[in-house]
Amino acid sequence: MALPQNKIVRWIDHRLPVFTFLDHELYQYPTPKNLNYWWNFGSLAGIVLVIMIVTGIFLAMQYTPHVDYAFASVERIMRDVNYGWLMRYIHMNGASFFFILVYIHIFRGLYYGSYKAPRELLWMLGIVILLLMMATAFMGYVLPWGQMSFWGATVITNLFSAFPGVGNDIVTWLWGGFAVSNPTLNRFFSLHYLLPFLLVGVVGLHLVALHQHGSNNPLGIDRKGPQDSIPFHPYYTIKDMFGLGVFLIVFALFVFYWPNLLADPANYIPANPLQTPPEIVPEWYFLPFYAILRSIPNKLFGVCAMFGSLLVLFVVPWLDTSKVRSAYFRPVFKWVFWLLVIDCFALGWVGAHRPEGWFVIIGRIATFYYYLHFLVLLPVIGWFEQPLPLPPSISSPVLKRGGRRLALARHKP
């Protein structure tokens, strides 16, 4: 698609080349022609980020970040503000769906080796995005000032007291008081408004890093020439829009028919600093990390294990020693990958329950296995595994062995 002849477009582009930029990075941008639907989740996550920021800004017009008014202001949004209920439910469920999309996106990267050279920084920026999302979501959940808001904030901020020596000072500094209180709520509101814009910046870097070498693909082999690529527009623009339609259907089902399915009823009870609820449970997307935290009976080591489970993701590009990217051609790693998925679900399930009986044992096994996967299995499997033979290129004729699979992988409808 050549640059439009339009005079105004040319005038602007000569001075600020936005149109040339868009044409190059969005329309012409060469993309592997064999991407499957697991590659939709990045753009979906970006769109949900925009939805969250837009609904968040309009909600912030009506919300009051004061302990005496926060809960009532949210209910006012639900009852009195025109379409307030819609904005609130979109924002609330959007957070959950943002995490669903990003978790799938991450597991896609793990399966297809998208973190391998030369995409290590792309991967690490993605983990930074995950961390920013978690911080934003944690602070956002405090804002309605329900029982879970308050007590979740209390438990998680208290974690920082585990650090020897300076721990208590850090916690007091975080709180701005002697406990989670009005200063805490106010600053969480300020930071919750700020962090998403930092997130947009990191997403920008993430996309720059992506465009440097282009997308990975299901075969995990590099593009060899123009026969392996197609322009992003119209092929992947229309495919992404279709994927968005499917996503919106699922999202709308939750927003309009099951808006509180992923929520905890206890957060509809106004915060009471003098009464701890029977179960303090974080939102579902934090459950695996919560399980890891509670699996270690030592406060400091529990905190380290929890943060470590995220930090270990940063070094995955170096932990995995395999020369082959995609799990298509890694028969042993493929099964180990699915074991990791099961392990993460197990951790989440453990995190939802009180740390008693079988849950403790399973939680500890699952935590151990999580670290085993990254620190032991990834390097070892890479060394000893016999990968399947790689096809010469993305467009090359179908190989006899694994032929049908390859044919499907070459161009997914």
Next chain:
Amino acid sequence: MTRRRIMPALAGAALLALGAGAAWAQDSSEPPLPKMEWSFNGPFGTFDRAALQRGFQVYNEVCSACHSMNLLSYRDLEGPSALGYSADEVAAIAATKQVTDGPNDQGAMFQRGGRPADHFVAPFANAEAARAANGGALPPDLSVIIKARAGGADYVHAILTGFRDPPQDMKMAAGMNYNMYFPGHQIAMPPPLTDNRVTFADGTPATIDQEARDVATFLAWASEPTMEERKRTGAKVMIFLLVMTGVLYGAKRRVWSSLHDKDEKDS
């Protein structure tokens, strides 16, 4: 190919169950809540206006003696999408209440008749007064009670109809009442409903079960007055999205058809 699809599908299902399970984790010693048929359940559910008005009457005459509903105003009751009261009826309901207003020009607070814009008058000035009048227990505000309890309207109905004599071997703490469905079985609230505790204007027999159903319906409305609008909007949005996604799928197939044709020629 199917094997690759099953795992993610299972994962998705497990995700839903996990979310639901986390929210609904309940102590297993209480019997399961009886499943009720509510008119507002389901994707096309609506509130039964007659039940709402009866339920409001139960709240007004029975529950409001101890339970506040601070997030509701009398004007919320007006209109066909609410309880179906007219503006005059709502003004009359509000006028029966005494509201504290002020300060006046002398700096003093004073009582006046209620207006539609006023919030529901609370039975106690503050939580401390409520506790003092109820043996240390705080009757919870009922504005969002249906959303604040696992089981929702089923739970509230079960509690109201679940008062029994305690079993022989149960040691009740002082001032507590035995309830089948309340976690721990000991609830500070005495049974609030009896047969014919209120007289319904439409002649419906006021059994405990009827009163409990109607007040649970009213409380479900109060917890989320926009529920019907939400479901109506949802139907329109779903139809639009299904059509749009269908067209997008067709467009996608069209755009990609040239590529697939070329690949078939090559292979």
Next chain:
Amino acid sequence: MAESAQSQTGDAHAEGGTRRDFLVIAANALMGVGAACAAWPLIKSMNPARDVLAAGAPVDIDISSLQPGQQILVLWRSRPVFIVNRNPDELAKLQTSQDTSLLRDPNSDEMQQPPYAKNWHRSLKPEFLVLVGICTHLGCIPEFTPQPGGGLGANWPGGYFCPCHGSRYDLSGRVFSGVPAPYNLPVPPHRFVNDTTIRIGENPPDSAWDFGSIVQI
């Protein structure tokens, strides 16, 4: 690299042409409609919420202790409202032509008041004047200066003086010529519930005038 891909799509474009275009156009149209429908509730959410509208409901003011020559200030829809009890001298002066020739809009031709206030006293009962106390220039609250003469000059008949930019109004709220303010002070809908109570925000039963139709608040 991109060219070969483009020529492929070019060929296909010619082949399947109209059907692909229709689907793509339809898809774009639906997405545009969807985006507009999604933006609409967000814009609407900024309109006054139901509780704000309810707080704008009519207010009843007790005027039993309002003496002739006095003014009280009350709030209606977050705006200052003057209620004045004009004495017979002031009423007489308002009717003389000497006063009206200096006014920009002596007959209240601009829609700044309900039909039942389009008269020389700009109210229901001549004694009681109800005005929205917001200067039609840039929104300050004019000062009540009913005494003739004084600091405003010997010819000052009594009325309102706005300290911000010097606009002047007479004791019916009508704006003088040669001042920055362009319009008379607005008169809100009001009625007498009984002899000692004025309800601001509600018309008398025989009128259905909308305050939103005034030229300038």
